[in-house]
Amino acid sequence: MILLHWMALALHLAVAGAMFAAAMPSAHAQAAAAPARAFNIPAGTLTAALNRFAEEAGVFLSAPAELTQGKNSAGLAGSFTVDQAFAELLRGQNLEVVRQGDGSYALRQAAAGASTGVLPVVRVNADAETGAGDLPKAYAGGQVARGGRVGLLGNKSVMETPFNTTSYTAQMMEDQQASTVSEVLRADPSVREIFPEGGPAEHFNVRGFYMQTSDFAWNGLFGMVPHNRGATEMLERVEVLKGPGALLYGMAPAGAVGGVVNLVPKRAADEPLTRLTTSYMSDSQLGMHLDLGRRFGEEKQFGIRVNAVKSNGDTALDGQSQDRILGSVALDFRGERVRATLDAYSIEEKQTGGMPLLSTFASSQLAAAPDPTVNTQRGAYSISRSKAVIGAVEFDFNEDWTGFAAAGTKRQTGAGYLNNAIGMNLQTSGAYTAVGMNAKNFFDATSAEVGIRGRFRTGPIGHEVVLSTNAIEQTTGTTANMVTWASNIYSPTTGTRAAEPAVAAKTAEIKLDSIALADTLSFMDRKVLLTLGLRQQRVRTTNFAASGAVSGTPYDSQALTPAVGLVIKPWSAPLSLYANYIEGLSQGATVSDLTSANNGETFAPYKTQQVEFGAKWDAGTFMNTISVFQIERPSLIKDAVTTRYSADGEQRNRGIEWNTAGELARGLRLLGGASYIKAITTRTQSGQYDGKTAIGIPTLQLNLGTEWDVTRLSGLTLRGTAIYTGHQYANSTNTQELPAWTRFDLGARYATRFADHNVVFRGSVINAFDKRYWSGVWNGYAAVGAARTFQLSASVDF
Template sequence: MAHALAVLSAGAASMAPAHAQQATAAAARTYAIPAGALQPALTRFGVEAGVMVSFDAADVAGRSTAGLQGRYGPADGLATLLRGSGLDAVAIDGGYAVRKPAVNADANLGSETGVMLPAVTVAATRTGAEDLPAAYAGGQVARGARLGMLGNTEAMDAPWSNTAYTAQTIEDQQAKTVADVLANDPTVRFTTSSGHIYENYTVRGFEIGSNDLALNGMYGLAPFGHAPTEFVERVEVLRGPSALLTGMAPSGAIGGVINLVPKRAAATPLTRLTASYLSAGNGGAAIDLGRRFGNGKEFGVRFNGAYDNGRTGLDGQSKRRALGALALDYTGERLRLTLDAYANEEDVRNGSAWMASFATPVVPEPPKAGTNILPGTFGKLKNQAAVARGEFDLNDDWTAYAGIGALNYRYSGFINGTRANGIRPNGDYTGYTYHQRGFTDSVSAEAGLRGKVRTGPVEHRLVLGYTALTMRTGTINVASRAYTSNIYDPVPPVLARDPGAAPKTSDTTLTSIALADTMAFADDRVLLTLGLRHQRVQAESFNATTGARTADYDQDAVTPSVGLVFKPWGPSLSLYGNYIEGLSQGDTVTDVTAANYQQVFAPYKTKQMEAGVKWDTGRLTNTLSVFQITRPSLIRDAVSNTYSPDGERRHRGVEWTVQGELARGVRVLGGVAYTRAVLTRTANGAWDGNSAYGTPQWAANLGAEWDLPWVPGLTVSGRATYTGSQYVNTANTQRIDSWTRYDIGARYVTKIAGRRTAFHASVENLLDKSYWAGSFNDGYVTMNAPRLFKLSTTVDF
């Protein structure tokens, strides 16, 4: 037959026709369709998607596809499957028709084939709170992300700015850690040097430590240090304070939320092996296994393992990394259960990336990128965690959910304090090393009820949620004696002795209860979200030597939020605005000479106002936002000799982000951020009006990919990253220059012996530039990484 049909879901008893809008509104599903011939891939897609896909066999003959990996709605999945094939999908009664692109009749001088086909209309559907949003056009980002207690939400329905990077982006860019993924984001910058044992970030100019990452929406469970990506399906960034949505972060981060979504088994069995190599001499391998079992494939198992070892980009340093992660899930008619467990270990030997401070206003030139001033130092991190979650549909409108998890984290070695202090213009500095041991044991839990009711023309989407996080931490460190060295000609450092076992030094308990109502008016053209969260913070500190309690903190706060989305001309354009607060633990006065010594202040409330517009063309989405964030701080009044939380830091900014397909086979990802961070109230007005350190006014990222049309399966890519000049210290007496980094890459996806095989190659810091990259703490700067070559090969068996 010249005409073939790929039809319906397996088990369908008949082929009753449906309207096109019913087909496009079908549920999103997870696919693992390998690269290869297009015709069987289309047939398989139609069966798994549960929609009819019609095509002419002559049109698809000899054409191939790069496959389909991840969770998609029918329209997005079919478009991704057809990418680079030269064919289009058109919505028809009952499903989709795959055809050659329409050609203008005039251009064909009246040819019968010169008929303009109807345009594809993709009808977006509202994502369920527990459904992973489908990938957007191009597959690099998703159509939505998790908004804390509100659950997964389409980006066009969210009154906040957020981006969710997909597993496809992780694989295509050979991203080993979360920082590698977030290198695509113009609103994110890093506050630790590349190659350091920890990865810390800023979002909108405010710090987020590695211990403030969330795992599946829950704090206290994500890996410390470097969060590996092999077991991660999505890396989501929610910008700005988020106390209502997520509660208080363990360390009080208020710049935003970075959430990791674990992988799940797809309907199609997956066995994927990856071999990788870094130019410095680091080789590794990873395995990704996924299977579903049961009559209805209701049981899923996904295992990810990774191991790499060898030299890093830092001179003489080596690193060993091992990961094992298991994800189990059950999907029943009303009940859904998941269990995620992972163990991650990092062992860094003979060196550490480092930070620097300067003795004078003169900022010296950085040494060559990759210079190791700390040979002989070492560090080890070990993370073990497990988290169980469940949802039960009480009826069609109401769902109860709960989750509980635990993390065990241990570290030892030269972890922090890896600094060159007081560098003079000739490069001389004074150094110390700090040998540390420590631990964190966390238990995190949540429970809630989510549902909807109608009051006249208004639909109320209600959420009542409770969270609890307990963290017991211990740390001890010993400093070495001072030594002198030079950043251009370093000498071996003096190493501190092992301090021994770490005693308990703090107990922290964070509990909260929140209520939110999203009211939908006029067929979802207007969405108004109102909410409140009551947060309680209990913390005790203990002397590391005697074990005596040194502080006892028990405070609470209520944080409101309001968000508005207005779609005046349909679902493709959203105007949004929000007011939301963030929480961080209030200070305790530790100055023994102060009149209010040991006074404990309530949690600090960081307040954000934001407005913006989101424009979705169907293939390309632009988001433009303006915001103001104010954060209080502790200051001392010299007259009364008292401290108060009356200091203030204010960030005002404009952000533009873009993602999607600029043209067929051409994808873009990035944007521009302008942030003006000012100290508006300081002690005795000494620094009023100064810029906040570590916050460049301008930052930009722009990445592009191009599927070469004359070589099916071959893609070339590039990315430029710009960070403007920034002050190093609060006094604004030291400043580092702006910098630009260029990365390039290529990948080739084909079939070898019937197996999907992908080859990846990339070069980061193409020009091998050396520069001070950013700031860490008041007065310290970070160093960039040298040029790095990445190679990997992935095979599906």
């Protein structure tokens, strides 16, 4: 309640326009009163041309992107001063650039001009490797960024990062009408959601390894993200790093090793923002989202960003309704030597009337996927409440050395059917055993990080050194009641609902702490970058029985885990070759299969090793990354006779990935790629499962999203996305094979002005051709694919 009152007070202050008064002098942007110099800016969108020029000229530009949406530029070739170059780039656009008192520039509408389109305010920064407090700018097309956070290394350019990384922008989230992180990650060919879409939780495979939302990071801190679903309305970026991230971020609370998803909250931009978005989702769900941003002080050093969301109504699943409330406040201070942030959020999500289906199969003959709108458990419901407060501060000792610290706490409770509509032993006729599991749980977490980052040289070698330590403490509790009954997925019957437990008994305490040291050495004018790092890690876990007594033997283990990363830029062309070797120590997996004899057992922590090689090519407005990797880690295998899981064998994933993003041609944007993974189990007992494909890992995954600005109607953009997922197995013996599937999502948006306000209308349809399919596998349970869902929204800037 204190958190909610605090958030309401912050919202009131933002609306009233009163915040802080005193101000410290902030660092000025570089003045651009420079002589003429040669520029060669390619033709393309106006946004891309301005971004490219700002980078080459070394200036700061504040550019409300609604002014550039749908506009193109003929480029720039020749010698110009900064002012002359801006005038040439904006010729015929009814726009002008005005120099500010701090030496930066601001884009605005010319006296006789009219603007079209509306997108988030974009602060263009000439440095793709900006320090903390400034995010790497958006790449051509605005869907991804030029760089992102690489854990303790801070924000890095994609071209100077020895890992495969992608950073999805707030613009991409808005244009694709994504309200959860899983909807953002649809664009990534290395990621697949393995829970049914529209359920109360989100679970993923990343590079063929399991990940859940609780393993997401919040601005580099683990444990601060809601356990069930990640909301996007309060996010500026969703950053994905593929592969183990133990050196970079520390240990993930639930043991994810396939990658790290880092969520970056929104901050107030230099220009005021008041945006109201109304939305509709089939069947009858209505929503409203207020996004409010203001800066205060003589040099706008104080900022507040408020996001408030309310939605309610029926979903595409027959008989199900959803009620969602979100409130978030992001405060920040930008001083000359000090930067500080404070984030707080509160989220409540309710689903009543049913859950999407998950089921195991009885034999190698699989039932056809049912109509995803059919409700197999009409009495099911769930409710989840999450609250968190996270603070961070940075202090520049001098121009080369910076200290940083961050800390946060999260509290979350849940009740109801939190694992969807579960079923077992599904026959080809559709007959199966329905399982009603009514649970109550809680997740309390505290996380902190402290460190120092600096630069120095030893002769011709540059050094970027980071020393940091972090710690996470998490207490979890779960109690569940379960009933079963005979039903059919095509014509379900309603069973007796299990009683909700009175309390959630504590089940585990987890303490993760580590200290890390990393040095990035630069040679030959940064054409060669070598990152060396070590992290001393410790894992302590204690499990508890329902009575509160300690269950089993508490685990306490330490390990020293190294990492090496290499980037080589061999030519003047924008090409980077990279390689890495990284290890990680992760918390041991917990069995969550209801049909197993040791459901709930937690295993000892395990080590993971990754070797990766790749190449990155920046073609100016079109970026590509090719990666070849191998990841090895111990795995859990279920014995078909005893139904017990054991740490039996190893999972070895070998794969190749292609990621692409940017503008292929004027007004034509692409986003997606392909992933080929051969995930096999090895070293199993008596070789029983050696050479078998790991459960739920498709060999081939393809994603291709396209956007086309219709030239004959300014402001109109059409969008289409194709998602292909290859066949996958639902059991260890590879006798239950889910067919490959392809899904198409379509969308459009129209940006205009109405009554002197910027307005954007958006519409989309998920699973446009009503494909029926089994989408993925979670612990041997196959998930039914998404129902055809229509979405409409209108955003207005006031």
